[in-house]
Amino acid sequence: MKTRLLKPALLAVSAAALALSACATATPYGPAGYGTRYGYSDQRIDADRFRVAFAGNSVTTREQVEMSLLLRAAEVTLESGHDWFATVNRATDRDVRYSPTPSPFYYDRYSPYWGPSWRYYRRGYWSPWSDPFGPDMDFREIDRYEATAEIVVGNGPKPAGDPNAFDAREVVQNVGPRVPRPM
Template identity: 70%
Template sequence: MKTRSLLMVAAAALLVSACATSTAYAPAGFNGQRGGYAEQRLESDRFRVSFAGNSVTSREQVEMGLLLRSAELTLENGFDWFSTVERATDRDVSYSAFRDPFYRPYSPFWGPSWRYYHRRGYWSRWNDPFWGRDDFDVRQIDRFEANAEIVLGRGPKPAGDANAFDAREVVANLSGRVTRPM
């Protein structure tokens, strides 16, 4: 019986971990995924770019996706470098409460109980009145979204501008670090 329970728990954990994957580097809504990149042309050399992740995508992955998409847009439009005019990463926090599937209230083997002497002259069992009211877990869910307005340029990257990036170098350095769709 105990071995069977352990196998069921292991199978459930494997199933859940297989489903929990970070947002793939793809357009927003690709294959029904939550998140991805999106862009909007503002002028011939200016774009607004965003990358949104799901609940298992880290802030670092979201910001890498934003920079990679900015670099790809730069090269696709015939430019050499881009500079971020405005850049922000937003964090959306929500909480999810769910019941513990292995909790058994009022089980003789689970939970605190005490005995006390009743006024009528016999011993009685007393259970904690709050036991069973907190039989759920709360999980914090973080989702990140990075946004930037970028300006594209030709020629060498401006020296001394900390917000300017060489598009070819960004693509070379970040392409292998993002998760592509299967």
């Protein structure tokens, strides 16, 4: 009898753990599209100019977002038949939000469950054990990064002395292995 109940409970616990672990992963390198706004996007502006962007979720670090942007810029360069790219405009935006979470030690005075003031509080009466200002809240800061760049592409060796110029094949070789891919 115990084993019959244990198997479904174990299955439910493992499914919940799997679902929670899937929520806490960085944005994998891939196109942003239907159903998700996270990932890369690019647009041709001119014959030798592109706009490239990469948006990460709240678990993706700034470094991962910027590396993914460079990798996508290199891939766009190679796909368009060019050898190098130079960033004309490049920016990384940080979106900060605060998520309130009630303290686990606070119990609502109207809750049917036990709380620190359940014996001393009746609806409409003040109690020295109840909080007159409401529940204690913990605020968690949630950061999301999005990097954008306008790039100019070219053929031949990259311009010497330009710190914003990159050899596309070297970027793919050096940055590609460090960018998280979808599983």
